[in-house]
Amino acid sequence: MANEQKQGVGAQGQQGSGLQEGRSESSVVPDKDYNLVSVLYHALQGAETYAQYVQDAQKQGDQELASFFSEVRQEELRLAERAKHLLGQRLSGGGRAGQGGARGSA
Secondary structure, three states: OHHHHHHHHHHHHHOOOHHHHHHHHHHOOOOHHHHHHHHHHHHHHHHHHHHHHHHHHHHOOOOHHHHHHHHHHHHHHHHHHHHHHHHHHHHHHOOOOOOHHHHHOO
């Protein structure tokens, strides 16, 4: 009963958490895979945002800041590539032992 109440609050009460609460109920995608997709998405979003910051700094003639934002953007792209690689492994059943075994071991 407490679990039912928690699910109801999650779906209605906290902004932003309703989607994840609802998604978890159906178990279409394991939480760890969903989290990896989320990291990939946010890293790519960050890289896009930082590209704009680079342009803004360049327009204002601040090369030091443009260089910094470029470094941050490159780090986000590196993390996105790593997340993409890890996600690909897991979705193809090639995840590490104990992390995706239920799908690939039957």
